[in-house]
Amino acid sequence: MLKTRQSLIFILLSIVFSILAVVLLGFGLLKFQENSDTYLLSDILASGFLCLLLSLFFAYQHKRRLQFKLALRYLSVTVIKCSNSDCNFREERKFKRGDYVFKEVGNCPKCNSPLLIESIYARPLRK
């Protein structure tokens, strides 16, 4: 709840500062192009850049909070292999509770020899 509220504050701040950045930079550039009155022009442009930086900073903070998820970033895979060394049957499936290395899990569909769990490992869901 607290995390969601904080994340919302960051995205709101990011939006507010981007609007300010667009307004200040747009106004400053317009004045510069008109070349009419350059009074406080440097300050306006500097503030615009500052708002742009702040907007990016808050957007980054929001992204960082989104990244903190407790969801696992890998998939546990069970590799099943036929115990007959001449048979090349091999299968990979999602890990099920109760699986362990060298557990017998039925018979080979090719040669009917016992199927064994060869390994269990974590496969990353994304790089």
Add this chain to the structure above:
Amino acid sequence: MSINFVFSLINDNFNIDKYIVDLLFFITFAFVITFFNQRIQVWIWIKEAEGALRRLSILVRRAKDITINTVKEVGRPNFDPQPLIDDFLDFFFIEPVSADPTGVLRRLEHILDTRDKRIEKFVSKIAPHAEPTFLPNIEGLLEATLVLNYLYRETRHLLLLGKRTKSVVLIMQLQMQLPLIMRYANAFFGAIDAFSHGKPIGDGVGALVAAKLMHGKPYKEIADKIVASEFEYEGRNLIVLKAKGPGAEIGKPGEAIARIVAQYGGAISRIIMVDAASKLEGEKTGRIAEGVGAAIGDPGPEKFKIEEIAVKYNIPLDAIAIKLSLEEAISVMKKELVEAAEKAVNRILQIVKERVSEGGRVIIAGIGNTLGIAQ
């Protein structure tokens, strides 16, 4: 265009109003930097520590929920285990006094044994209907939750102490330690998934090597939670041992090795030990390194027994280390480690052929937590 812009600022833009605004801005800035600089820095550090503490509290809560649900699902107790588990999270053990080092390892072993028995009894109590092979997994689950809870309480303590005493040093130290604390916390949270489902962990790579060597051969329990298999390989007699799986067991490999050596009256050509070892940053996971000595990461008693018996009978000790990080050691085993186990098996057989003469007898010990790995 940009040069014109700069010139226009210098030449056309000199205005007394702007000068006053700039001066005011400079004075305010100088004032803030001079008097509030450290306070701002401390405020940033406190905010960072508070953020980390919030994350830690989420991790602890989730870990506790997973532990309680696993206990309820697997152990089917006829009471609510939550209050008992909450109490258990304060469990501690006191290391023996080391000012008098005589027999310190014997005393440490006694305390560790007492601790293990207490945890075993507690787990049997909260999960009365769990399968015996799953009980050690619940023990591991509880221990991982205990560590997470400890990290949370310690971080909270340092943060509150720093805020209360307004000590910049305390807050700075905490902020600097945060990356490591969070690294440990994430690693132990990874262990929660492995222990609650019975998935092999990185630390079990040594046990996996031994399991691959002894698979399909008869084996027997030779010491506390340690199984051994004896078979012939190219004229050499191999005795392979590991913790009894597939539960989360480590056993007492030192005692097992000492017993085997004593049983053969010291007639052992070599002892080869294979274990997971922590890698240095930048090193590749699953890299195999070879050395000498007792490759075991226990608090001391088991390593001492192996070294003592090896010295007594002048038996060479070979060590094979499979490199991995702390996170990888207690999280679900990575594919690189599964592949490394296969390579380590070949390396061991090569060592046996090269360094043990025909008719010789060699002990191969696969050290590590055998969670999710049978034999």
